[in-house]
Amino acid sequence: MPFGLKSVLLGGCCCLVFWAGCGDVPVPTALEVQSWTFQDTSGLWRTADVPGSIHTDLLVHNLLPNPFADQSELDVQWVENRDWTYRTVLHSPPDDGEWALEFAGLDTYAEVEVNGVGVLSANNMHRTWRIPEADLSLAGYDTLVVRLLSPIRMGQAALDGSPWPVPASNEAKPIGRQTSAVTRKAMYHYGWDWGPRLATSGIWKPVRWVRTDLELPPFRLMVESADTAMANCRVRWERPVSDITARLQKDGQDVAMQWVRIDSVTHQFTVAHPDLWWPNGMGDQPLYQLLLSGSDGQRANWRFGIRTLAWNRAPDAHGHAMQCVVNGVPVQARGANVIPPDFFPVRAETRWRRVIEDAVAAHMNMVRLWGGAHYGDERLYDLCDEWGILVWQDFMNACAMVPGDAAWRANFLAEAEQQVRRLRNRTSLAIWAGNNESEKAWRDWGWQDMYGLHGADSAAVARAYQVVFEAALPELVARLEGGEYQPSSPHHLDLEQPKASGDQHDWGVWFGKTGFEYYTDEAGRFASEFGLQSLPDRRTLQEVGVQDWTDATLQFRQRCTMDWLEPGFDGWDMMRHYAAMYFADPEAVDVANWTGGDRLAAWTYMSQLTQAEGLRQAVERHRCSQGRTSGSLYWQLDDVWPTVSWSTVDHAGRWKLAHHAVRHANQPVRIVPDRSASSWMALNAGPDPVRGTLTWAHLSLTGDTLTSGQRALDVSAFSEARLSFMPWSQEALCAWSWRNETGQIVDEGIFFPRPVSQVDWPASSVRVEPTGDGVMLKTGAPTAGVWLRAEHAGRFEDNGFLLLPHCPKRLRFLDPDGAPADPGLVRVTHFAEVQSALKPSI
Template sequence: MKTFILLCSVLLIVNAKNIDLSSSENVLWTFMNKNNTVGGNAKVPGGVYSDLHANGFIGDILSEDNDVRTRWVAYDSWSYTAKFHVSRDDLTARVIHLVFEGLDTAAFITLNQDEPIGAVDNMFVRYVYDIKDKLREGENELKVSFLSPVAAANMRSSKFFAAPTCVPSVYNGECHVNQLRKMQASFSWDWGPAFPSVGIWKPVYIELYNGAIIRSVTTHTNKVGTDWKLDIKVYLETSQKITQIAGVLSAALQVEGKQILKTWTHVNASSEADGTLVADISLNISENQIRLWWPNGYGEQPLYELNVLLTPDQHQDEPSHKTLKVGFRTLQLIESDASQIFANETAGKGLTFYFKINGYPLFMKGSNWIPSHILPELGESQKDVVDALLISATDAHMSMLRVWGGGVYESDHFYEKCDQLGILIWQDFLFACAMYPTDSAFISTVQEEIEQNVLRLQHHPSIAVWAGNNENEVALRGNWYDTRPSFDKYKADYIKLYVDTIKPIVEDLDPARRYLVSSPSNGLESEKEGYIAMNPYDPHYGDTHYYNYLADNWNMLTYPKTRFASEYGFQSLPTLKTMKTAAKNEEDFSLESEYSRHRQHSPNGYSFIRTQMESHLKLDEKDPKYFEKFIFYSQISQAMAIKAETEVYRQDQANWYTMGALYWQLNDVWQAPSWSSIEYGGNWKMLHYFAMSFFAPVLVSPRLLPSDDIDVYLLNDRFVPIIGETITVDFYNWSSAAPIATKQYSANAEPLSSNLQKDIKINFSDYKKEEVFVKFSLQAAGIKSPPNYVFPVPLKSAVGLRKPNLQITVASSVMSRPNEQFEYSVNIRVDTVVLFLWMETDVKGYFEENGIVVTEPRSVVRFISGKYVAPQALQNSIKIQYYVN
């Protein structure tokens, strides 16, 4: 068990003078392929696919099959060249460093044609070079020559092969990405295309200074009695040699009431051989001077400004400072004897696995984050896309996202936004679904990668836990890649990389935060078993990933127990509206089209979707709108499956102490079948609307048993109990919009709990199951609990479900909302039950509810738009779909 309080957020540029080498009027970048036949002006930060598109050599990379048609780009080698000017005064600086924040991936760097600067091999590392003796007055030329990433991966694999041999052919990808410290998904994944890019994907600049600069700041806090102690570690950097660093190091923290707390210390010490020095400073803060930071849904996220300043003793040397936004909270990952909670031999066996924040055990609700764009430079720069996705997560009551290990360490902006929104981050290190080499060069660059990124991210309150890799423990134990004949070798490599290399770095730089060697894993039990557990999916320990496409995913009884579900999911197709941004020909819109086959990277993916649909929904292949309905029904099926699984996990807080549900996955990188709840482009699938309900802070959650009885749970994620409120149970038949019977029960729930309502006895003994369904709702002052439903038979077997007389009108009055938004009332009138009513419009905006089960003759849904449109125009634009046999 480990405890820590996190401090967070934005690191500003230091006070050294910087010569920005990004594309501008003063710095012109060009790019060229190996034989000088393709090239043009480049944008830095950027990447070769973006530049080729901007120069007219390739079209929209996400259109049709352009991922394969443009693969020649990845097979070629590319160079980026910039010319820039330096003044005589600039050259007088004592320290002149060339800094690359991110290079993707294998490259050689030269300055002024014949001056070699260095070679790089890791896109996640910041590279700093001393160029004082190489820079010259006037014009200088910087050149970065990138190797083909495909060729580089193959060359390394011929020397240091690590399984698997290649990705499945259906991925249309490339091989051996595990040889490169590059975004693993860039060579393709089951949800995304291969775009093995190269480029200067983060800023590049020249630092000029005379003394020392503050490169990084980490914060470590402890609550002692009524006080907090804030220990600050300041990572100083100067020239890359032993240097005396002398000056005053000070810290100022602005707390409540605009009070400013200050402290200082004198620094006078020699740096290490690489020019670095770590200095310490601390502050004492009364608990009355700050407010606690809470995850989304549990409280506010107050952040306080911390300024750290180094003032050198030598007056000719510049001061250096960093400013951070800080948040105070405690967080523990509790892995303790489960028998303390359940005194039996089933649930009580093993260890718990849950997060305790500010002293409270909180159920983690959320999803998994993949890169926001398949091109890393766009994922880094498109802040509006990141913001929209993260806000969508909070709208669905999410309190945690898992940054998956096949992507990138996200931008500073991403973690800052998570700090502001209260989204905790389960941060994987970037190793996924493969074995990895452990030669000295690979280990060396991984050490630098881990150290830099832990130093960069450690102070964010949003970071909850580090995990060494995605699925590599279970892959090795489960022989996913035919590694059994070499199991001992791969186990030794596994321990060398994740235990001997990464673990000590993390625990040295961030000693209070839990480092999990893998996900999924049995946590402490896996460590006890030598880091490769006999059964990494043991439900009595740690976290699990669960996928089963052949079982009935709508049935709650399908799902196994787990302490923490960190991955689970089911596929659906994107809407036709989104699909049409990639496919232009009508013949593409068929499951049998070349386009559809190309976009489905999951083996047998369409078959699995069809199997689930046909188990519950009726769809005629001869229907002229078959493809359109297949898309719609796939979203229904996905939403219902993830709803069922998520509610099981929330219910199982009561009987198994399941304490987390992070479904796979939040977002998409292209217009294709995937597990996401938000389509590429930002449109919500039905699943995301359902997530607003199944993650609601208070929810009546029923579970249909094989006996046809219904267990009813009351889920309460609030700090206050629910006492003596009323659960209403309405029985409906399929042909009316009013209940045929209503029962009411007293309801109670402890704070932060799942509560089986033992006094509620419900079954279908008085009804024909094919003719009825049940609606559950909670009436309570100040509590908004969404309705919930039990369908006792597959919907395809429902008797009486008929086509409705349906009227959609938009009220003439329009309300103005803050932030220049407009609210429209969309009125829905029906004469019978309507299942999964889905509304779409070309008007830019969103419906607050969608995929609705309509059980009332009249209801209202709000539509929110950032731009005024006439109500009649909105009404005319709304297109609807719903399910009917």
């Protein structure tokens, strides 16, 4: 029988039991250890949640203010400086078989005791720890204690023992007290420019007994070649095996396969006429089940998609390519960077589904799991496998160098080995990067002067980095057949020409104050970061105590400082810079004469419109680069807490206008303006040819038709076409509709090449007609930046768009579960209202 699970009661302790089939007799393979307590500051023992953290346990018992509300982050900093103790009664596993006590995640420094005897010293949040039952002196009813030591105290001791400073400039502490670089813990816990400092401790993953004698050795499953006729697959074991039998299933039905033993560590199998797995938008994501059985009852069951994946880094006209290739087809990566969707991992696990749903809804096919966080749980990768989201996986190190001692290096490499083994067979896994921005930071951020690292010290720090990321880690990934690896993100083959190879973190827009044409003029080979800040939905801010623009809590959330531009310059100033360039300075709006709301509403509207336009242009410019830029992963999709940040979906799950914009820009089948050539591109990233008719019209700013046309337009699968026949105008709106042979609209849109701020938009009013599950919108003149706000929870199918006269727009309203719903009272704001309320000067 395949795996199942059941709850049983063992000695009064409720445990989760995973069953493996062994003939007709179910065999337990994992028993979860539960009923934990923790000791509070008064010495009282209280119930604890495992998995969890000390912060979330203190919150449950009202011993801590909500660190997300108001400025309570400052009031809970004491937690990081204390040790914390957890305990439970440990019941022995069944007598049959060989068992080990497994700690899937301890954050971070932990001393584990059984009956007062030390059995484990852990020092890495990202590792799993096992203790064989044979190494434990158990009486059948035993006390298990986990003492979590202050990560700050332990980290400071490690830092003080280093012969040189270890740079970690993103940590919110002064030099000499930045301990994140020497501690194997999620680095965002120490503060970032989009998140709080909450250096928590906890048992953040399950503790359980696992039956080790029923485990097969680790193996690498590789699809070596595949097309619609035949797939050739290989299973390579890390230890010799014998008498392994295999079955292949799809949708619960057996699939014919040829299973052949090549030698003691290798099996091969073939599948005739396989259903291939494709990234989202390029095809379907069928998944097979490989069920493996050993002669002594060992079992393994792995779900996978049949696909090939490689990276093209060959020389080309622009330097060296960097493009993912799936099933022989080049992939234009469209996606975003993701961070944990809640600060506390136990709460983030329940939110990952929403994050990936939002990625799929925005037509993404890749996400980057950023290296300053923690590796995802199994469900996250399951979702990516199921929905066709390729994963760019950073190893966990960000904006920091590394210690040079052998113990730290061994700890990090043990973590990496576990994670590569865990993730290497994932169909969605596309690439590993050694770290986030550490290579670039050492080269460009002035750390040598900032940290006083010169001469021998500078050489030693550089050498410690190179040993890990340029020698040991690539060797480890290659030995374990983990897939594509690069030492850092960004990383280039030629430092003198960084745009000609590798990936880029394109921050000329934002940190460089350049205009959006930067995304064309400075295009690299793969944009793995770029972005703009905006405010979240007002309700998201209200939920943490923000009522208006002047609230100290809101100002407290702005963590992006740029003193190198000018003293005191921060994210608010940069948002004003870009809003004024493309829309309007929110401080220039006379809110007393504006119908859209107060100063906070002006900031929210202008910042979200600007972010939407910037990300839309970036993605469209990348897609029109004719092979130069093969990936667009903006920073960032989600938030760890309610804040002002670069996210396109706020912490409460409310879409900003930018998420609607990237949804349009990412559409697999799309007409896209090529601003660099003043022409149009028809893009078809899908698996089927599109044959049909393109209709277009140029309109004046009063809504009158100036020119129009119609032309047959056929675009093959996975290809693009330049539309030389479709005229371009700098002064007119262009509206188009592309219909296929059956008359179905495959794409439609409206485009105006000039910044909205440069146009005197006609006065107009938008009529809202309820439809029961949404609205019908009508206007008498071209209306830019239509912003809809609903009374009820949910979102409209589209928002932040340009509405034309004589073109009613019907929009459904979707509740938080994605079902059509009544939006309630709908408030409409548009940009002409802002223009009419602008102060003469500011």
